[in-house]
Amino acid sequence: MSNHWPGPPDYWDSRSGQPGGHPGYGYEWQQPGPPAYGPPPGPPQYGPPPARGSAVAALIVAILTTIACCTTNILGIVFAAMAMGDREPERTEQLARWAWISNIIHIGLLVLAIGGFIVWGITTDS
Numbered sequence: 001m002s003n004h005w006p007g008p009p010d011y012w013d014s015r016s017g018q019p020g021g022h023p024g025y026g027y028e029w030q031q032p033g034p035p036a037y038g039p040p041p042g043p044p045q046y047g048p049p050p051a052r053g054s055a056v057a058a059l060i061v062a063i064l065t066t067i068a069c070c071t072t073n074i075l076g077i078v079f080a081a082m083a084m085g086d087r088e089p090e091r092t093e094q095l096a097r098w099a100w101i102s103n104i105i106h107i108g109l110l111v112l113a114i115g116g117f118i119v120w121g122i123t124t125d126s
Contacts, residue, residue: 055083055092058099065106072109076102 062076
């Protein structure tokens, strides 16, 4: 009979003298090397957010004039809200400026209306 089939595995590898039958496996321990990749990147860095103080103040004034003038200052609210939601500083300033212009117009109209009521009240006093 020919010996074409391998025999039973030898528990002790005759080449390395270590159990397991495979050279390099078993009790060898190696120091871990440096990581294959660098450290993970940090969070993205954005520029400073645009100052929104003027837009917030314009929104508050627009809401107050809307309440006082019976919903005539909707444009001031829309411009101030758009300024608060925009990420570009130039656009934020422009929208806040438009909101303030709308607010000033409506405050002027409110002052004229109050003055008109005062004059009307004085002249119609019998």
